[in-house]
Amino acid sequence: MIDDTDYSMPEHTTPAEELSDDEWLALAAAAVEASKDWMSTHLHSRWERSIANFQSKHPPGSKYHSEAYKKGRSRLFRPKSRSVVRKNEATAAQAFFATADNVSIEAEKKSDPQQRVSAEFIQAIVNYRLDRSIRWFLIVVGAFQDAHIYGVCISKQTWDFKEQEEEYQKPVPDPLTGQQSLDSEGRPMFSTATRKKVVVDRPRIDLLRPENFRIDPEADWTDPIGTSPYLVQIIPMYAHQVQEKMKTGEWNHHSLEEIVRSIDEGNGDDTVDAMRRRDDSGQKEVKVKEYTLVYVHENFLRRDGEEWVFMTLGKSSLLTAPRRAKEVYPYAERPFTMGVCVLETHQIYPASVVELGWEIQAALNEIQNQRFDNVQLGMNGRYLARRSGGVDTTSLVRNIPGSVTLTNDPTTDVLPLQTRDVTASAYQEQNLLNNDFDEVSGSFSQSSVNTNRRLNETVGGMRMLSEDATSMQEYLLRTFSETWVEPTLRQLVKMEQLYESDAMVMEFARDEAKLVQRYGMSEGLDALLDGDVTVRCNVGTGATKPHQKLDRLIQGLTLITNTTGIRPNPQEVINEVMGLLGYEDGARFFPDQNQPPPVPPPDPKIELEREQLELERQRLTMDAKQGEVHARLKAMEIANRKDEKLLDARMRHQRHQAQIGASLLRGVTR
Numbered sequence: 001m002i003d004d005t006d007y008s009m010p011e012h013t014t015p016a017e018e019l020s021d022d023e024w025l026a027l028a029a030a031a032v033e034a035s036k037d038w039m040s041t042h043l044h045s046r047w048e049r050s051i052a053n054f055q056s057k058h059p060p061g062s063k064y065h066s067e068a069y070k071k072g073r074s075r076l077f078r079p080k081s082r083s084v085v086r087k088n089e090a091t092a093a094q095a096f097f098a099t100a101d102n103v104s105i106e107a108e109k110k111s112d113p114q115q116r117v118s119a120e121f122i123q124a125i126v127n128y129r130l131d132r133s134i135r136w137f138l139i140v141v142g143a144f145q146d147a148h149i150y151g152v153c154i155s156k157q158t159w160d161f162k163e164q165e166e167e168y169q170k171p172v173p174d175p176l177t178g179q180q181s182l183d184s185e186g187r188p189m190f191s192t193a194t195r196k197k198v199v200v201d202r203p204r205i206d207l208l209r210p211e212n213f214r215i216d217p218e219a220d221w222t223d224p225i226g227t228s229p230y231l232v233q234i235i236p237m238y239a240h241q242v243q244e245k246m247k248t249g250e251w252n253h254h255s256l257e258e259i260v261r262s263i264d265e266g267n268g269d270d271t272v273d274a275m276r277r278r279d280d281s282g283q284k285e286v287k288v289k290e291y292t293l294v295y296v297h298e299n300f301l302r303r304d305g306e307e308w309v310f311m312t313l314g315k316s317s318l319l320t321a322p323r324r325a326k327e328v329y330p331y332a333e334r335p336f337t338m339g340v341c342v343l344e345t346h347q348i349y350p351a352s353v354v355e356l357g358w359e360i361q362a363a364l365n366e367i368q369n370q371r372f373d374n375v376q377l378g379m380n381g382r383y384l385a386r387r388s389g390g391v392d393t394t395s396l397v398r399n400i401p402g403s404v405t406l407t408n409d410p411t412t413d414v415l416p417l418q419t420r421d422v423t424a425s426a427y428q429e430q431n432l433l434n435n436d437f438d439e440v441s442g443s444f445s446q447s448s449v450n451t452n453r454r455l456n457e458t459v460g461g462m463r464m465l466s467e468d469a470t471s472m473q474e475y476l477l478r479t480f481s482e483t484w485v486e487p488t489l490r491q492l493v494k495m496e497q498l499y500e501s502d503a504m505v506m507e508f509a510r511d512e513a514k515l516v517q518r519y520g521m522s523e524g525l526d527a528l529l530d531g532d533v534t535v536r537c538n539v540g541t542g543a544t545k546p547h548q549k550l551d552r553l554i555q556g557l558t559l560i561t562n563t564t565g566i567r568p569n570p571q572e573v574i575n576e577v578m579g580l581l582g583y584e585d586g587a588r589f590f591p592d593q594n595q596p597p598p599v600p601p602p603d604p605k606i607e608l609e610r611e612q613l614e615l616e617r618q619r620l621t622m623d624a625k626q627g628e629v630h631a632r633l634k635a636m637e638i639a640n641r642k643d644e645k646l647l648d649a650r651m652r653h654q655r656h657q658a659q660i661g662a663s664l665l666r667g668v669t670r
Contacts, residue, residue: 035214108532118531124509151352339484442472
């Protein structure tokens with residue numbers, strides 16, 4: 001069906017509030033058509049080739065898709081591109097998810113205690129949402145993969161809020177007493193009432209396909225989202241989903257036939273789906289119209305210095321009236337972020353990592369397939385057989401061991417063709433190409449080690465090879481973090497500050513941040529969301545090698561502590577060290593973090609001096625005791641000598657008295 005809609009542009013002098021629906025539709029259609037033509041000319045062929053290389057398939061236009069290579073020829077594909085992307089994805093997962101904290105939030109004014117408390121509270125809430133409400137791991141790794149394949153990654157940040165009506169039993173009050181009424185049997189009376197129940201209330205981050213996002217190609221490469229005059233998000237939806245939006249009154253009503261007919265009016269983009277399909281089959285006919293895939297556009301247009309947003313059903317009709325973007329998305333007029341892995345100045349769509357190795361990947365496949373064909377010919381050679389010579393060619397081709405091939409004249413009817421074996425140059429060329437591919441992609445693989453024979457024989461040479469690859473990986477991570485991760489997290493923080501109302505989440509964040517224990521705060525949590533904070537992602541130099549990062553962390557903390565005397569935050573040190581060791585949450589190993597630090601072990605030199613002094617003291621004590629004993633023995637000896645002299649004097653006196661007595665007795669006797 002021919003699209004007969006008038007896409008003539010309205011005059012720029014017309015105020016935005018006075019533009020008609022057809023004029024708004026014309027603006028949106030012109031933006032889509034301009035971006036579609038440019039994207040088809042400059043990007044689709046590049047993306048198709050990159051997707052094919054990532055999926056280990058020969059890209060469109062390759063000779064391996066021709067009839068000559070469909071039978072009998074080798075069509076192998078060496079998955080070097082996929083290998084590089086997977087290695088970098090593993091590195092990104094290790095770098096971004098090494099610790100339990102996915103994001104680091106600090107106060108804008110660190111001297112303000114209120115802002116510090118707000119920063120800790122917001123960080124706890126954001127980490128909770130990233131762990132519980134958002135599939136952050138899949139989104140980060142998926143965005144990193146998109147940047148490797150397409151050269152860019154694009155995401156949209158929104159707050160998902162849904163309510164539904166539910167019935168409940170409401171007590172019937174007595175009009176006189178105000179108490180609950182009773183029926184004739186004395187049972188309480190209830191009436192059925194309806195109320196709204198919150199079903200979903202959480203942030204949402206959607207990773208968009210780059211081919212479903214349209215932007216002006218002349219936008220500033222440093223800020224393409226903010227400088228483009230228009231943005232268009234193409235949203236694939238089923239027809240019944242569009243009808244559900246119309247039934248709720250969120251979108252303008254259109255019949256099912258009008259919804260399905262929008263595809264035939266040039267609103268579908270076959271290339272968008274064809275690039276992602278792995279098979280070559282076309283789109284299957286959908287028998288149920290409600291399950292037909294249609295395309296809804298969300299258009300962001302800058303007019304009269306203001307941002308306007310509205311939804312359209314392709315390019316055929318308006319679904320919502322144009323509104324100011326700050327009314328629909330107060331946290332960011334354009335809730336999109338666009339990131340890259342490789343910088344290319346003045347290009348909003350730079351070359352991807354996969355694209356950098358296109359030609360080398362093709363050369364590797366060429367050498368591999370030629371060598372494989374040569375090996376097959378060497379093992380199962382070809383033959384020259386005389387035409388109409390009665391040769392059993394079926395048996396000859398099968399080449400089954402023990403089989404018999406019938407010929408009229410075995411000496412002349414069949415002549416084998418000799419095939420030379422593969423020379424070493426083919427393997428040397430493959431090694432050189434492997435080395436070139438690793439150098440371009442910034443990868444470090446076994447092929448690089450095998451090629452650099454002199455370097456891989458020493459530890460220093462291996463370190464040189466790995467350090468080059470590490471610096472390239474860290475460059476990719478830092479570029480990806482600066483262009484996509486941190487801007488996305490900043491929008492998430494703004495959404496949390498504006499929309500977060502879940503009491504359970506805020507209580508969990510309060511307990512996680514230990515606001516009661518540290519600051520005595522158990523109420524007024526809503527006010528803490530209004531603080532000015534700075535968002536940082538915990539990725540830096542050394543993120544690709546945890547052990548090296550751990551060594552640097554220990555050296556840095558030791559140096560700072562010894563020179564300034566400032567003790568680091570124990571909680572942060574525990575989380576960082578245990579995360580680098582491979583444990584996501586290290587707090588469980590240290591449940592009581594407020595206990596005093598253990599007494600440091602004594603200095604061995606001081607302990608040795610103390611032992612020497614103790615030995616000297618003991619020696620002096622023993623010498624003093626020995627002197628005392630010696631003095632006592634001397635005194636005892638002197639006393640014994642005095643006693644001996646006294647005893648000798650007594651004995652002499654007794655003998656003298658005895659002699660005198662004897663003399664007197666003799667005199668009397670006479």
